[in-house]
Structures are given as C-alpha cells and as structure tokens.
Amino acid sequence: MERQYYDKLTVSSSPHIVTALDTRKTMMWILIALVPSLCVSTFMFGPRVLILTAVCIAASLFFEWAYEKIMKRPNTVRDLSAAVTGTLIAFNVPASFPFWMAILGCFVAIVLVKQLYGGIGRNFANPAIVARIFLLLSFTTQMTTWPAPRTMVPMNAADVVSQATPLGILGETEMVELANMEHSNLAMFLGSIGGSMGEVSAIALLIGGCILIWKKIISPATPVAFIGTVFVIALIYYGVVGNGVNALDMAIFHVCAGGVMLGAIFMATDYVTSPIMPLGKVIMGIGCGFFTMVIRLWAGAPEGVSYSILLMNIATPLIDMLCIKLAYGGGAKKNAK
Helix, strand or coil: CCHHCCCCCCCCCCCCCCCCCCCCHHHHHHHHHHHHHHHHHHHCCCCCCHHHHHHHHHHHHHHHHHHHHHHHCCCHHHHCCCHHHHHHHHHHCCCCCCCCHHHHHHHHHHHHHHHHCCCCCCCCCCCHHHHHHHHHHHCCHHHHCCCCCCHCCCCCCCCCCCCHHHHHHHHHCCCCCHCCCCCHHHHHHCCCCCCCCCCCCCHHHHHHHHHHHHHHCCCCCCHHHHHHHHHHHHHHHHHHCCCCHHHHHHHHHHHHHCHHHHHHHHHCCCCCCCCCCHHHHHHHHHHHHHHHHHHHCCCCCCCCCHHHHHHHHHHHHHHHHHHHHHHHCCCCHHHHH
C-alpha cells in the first residue's frame, strides 16, 4: 500500500459500535417527539404557533447554509440539527413574539454559538438555551408577555389577551393557595395556561420524552434526576417554610410550571453539551434541578431553567473528567510511582 493511503487510515480503540441511527435520524426523532407539544400549543394559542415555528426553522436553516457557504465548509443543513434548534427556540418564546426578534435569536444560536465554534459537535453550550437567554435579556417585555390560551379567553374579548404565568403569580404572592389559583396543577399538566409555546403542557412533553427514551435517543438519567431534584427541593422547602400551602402540591407545581419539562427532556440531554458517562448524566440532572430551584426560590427571576442548563453545560467537561477518573481510577499515576 502506498504511503498516501496510510495517511487516510483512521484507527480507533474498541468497542466499535454499529448503529442504524445517524445525526439526521436522531434529529428527525427529536422533531417527532416535539409534535405533541406543538399540537397542544397550536390548539391553545392558534395558528400563529405554526407560523412562528416555521419562521424559526427556516431562519436557522438559512443561517447555517449561508455561513457554511461563505466559509466554504461542507453543507450540514440536511442533518436537521438546525431545524431542531429553530424549533426549540420557537418553543421558548411566547406565541405573540415578534418574528424579527425570533430570527435574531436564531442568528445568535446558529452563527454565534454553533458555527463560530466549528459547527455541530463543537459548541460549548446548547444554542437554543443561549438564544433564549439572549432574547430574555434583550427583549424582556416581549419575552414576558404571554397570550392567554383560547380556553381562558371570553368570547367577546379582544383578539389578544395577555395572562400571567403560574411562576409569575408565585413570584408576586408568597402565600399561594393552589385551590384558589387561576392556574391549577391540572391546568399546567394539560396546557391551558399562559407561557412559552412549547412548555405549557407537561403531558405533551412527557409523551415526547417517552418517545425519545423508547427509541433510545436519550437516557432517562438526566430528565429523571432533573425533575426529581426539583420535586425534592420544593417538597422540603415548602414542608419547612409552610406558608399555609401543601408541600406536595407545590412540589408538583414546580415540576409542571415553567420550562422544567422542556429543559429536562429536550435541552439538558443535548449530546454535545451534556456528559457522556452515566454518572455524569445524573450529576447534570441534579445540578440543573438544584440551580433551577435556587433561582426560583431565592433569586429575583421567577424562572431558572435556562440559566441552570447553561451553567451545567459549562461544567460538562469537568464532570466528564471527574466521572472518567472515578470509573477507571488513577492506574497510570500509580504505575508511574
């Protein structure tokens, strides 16, 4: 064999795993898993949900294609990773969110967070999470003005009626009686509440999560650890503080409210920005749940899912290093001594 062929030979250590899944099929299943939430959101907020989602997907695909065209890189639009990012960005904004602002968020996610770091597999954080934080900090009013679902709007009301989210109400009232709240746990579970498009229905997100676990697209370790940590901390906190509320009800409230389900199932499990080792996945989930509840209970912001996932994304390399060391030990150092 000539020398030039040796240079093209890539050798890696075992195990060598062959699977029918590739990036395109994986992203396709993620998009399928997001359909139940999209259907509920469309029913609750109207056809603008579909239009805004389509705009975000188209913008994300365009920015990826244009950047790779300008930089003369291989085109990766067909792997559908940009389509997933665009869908998640749409799911993280209200149904009434202006189109041009959503497109700007897609630019931040695809160009600044993903492509500038080398494209898929090299980004340091989940692009959709960074886009949500950017939009929230830049356009706070638009990001915190949620249209009321159709089931809560009177027949003779105006075309657009805004409504506070459950976490917004909780932030304004320290003592919350769920029995008298406009937003009950059942309403959050089904999706008849105000909020970002893709996070209003817990049951729809759970269905999507079951699809991904069934197809082995994601491990249940991170979502279970994330949701379980939120539940346990809320249960302990309200059990100690009291304030005249039922601790179990409030624990369920914090699990169903806001972006816990969406973040735990679809964003904290991102292959690139989450740990590889099984223990690392559990640590990732616990960390996300912990920081989410710290922000919700003691910080000025009512929601902390995005910030918690971003923090754990940054810590992912350190988590993997720790878990690898724990799993395989320090044999090399011992042998050297």
